[in-house]
Amino acid sequence: MVTAVTEGIQVSVEVTYQAEFSSPHQHHFVFTYKVTILNKSPYTVQLLKRKWEIYDAAETVKTVEGDGVVGQQPILETNESHSYVSGCNLKSGLGKMKGVYYMEKVVDGKSIEAQVPEFQMIANIFHN
Template identity: 35%
Template sequence: MFDIHVESAFWPEQSEPKNDTYVFVYTIRITNNGEQTAQLISRHWVITDGFGVSREVRGDGVVGMQPHIAPNETFEYSSTCPLSTPYGTMHGEYYCVDEQGGQFIVDIPQFLLVAATVVH
């Protein structure tokens, strides 16, 4: 029902590589390709750093909202992710509900978080 598109970028102004702090910004576009309005209720992220250490984040909605997304509409938001390594990955799930109260899960495909300093 939802199509997910992700773009990520290193945020050097907020990062401190000398202190092993690398901040990434990611923008997600969620497009409702279904036939009814659906609401994004909560999220679950798996964030893995360059050493393979993972942490999980769960929470209500996204960026403080639980948006209703009508058919053929797109909701877009940006957020940040700090890592202690200059590269890592994120993937996860959105938990949603449709107009009839039916619950469904939308997979968020894995995407890379890579500081420009490690790209050759």
């Protein structure tokens, strides 16, 4: 698990290689990742948008942007957390991701760019 904290917003990521959904011989590697966002700031915040950079050893960098996370724009009060699971397909068994969550303080609309820590995706194809 990797963690980053930006202005009291803690983002932790745990990644899992999904061997049962992958086909290494067809260059298809599936990973899931669980993200937990914990608001340690004294402000209520809302996650509005996300931006990911996805690095695959077999491809160039992909950038993915969109509203919220898995269809939600959670509002987090102080000491509240939000967790979700998402996934990523790679053409190689080696990659990494990092990103940013664009959030705002509910009280005054001020922006926070909460960093999503870089995490590695490594397929464990040599063990059963």
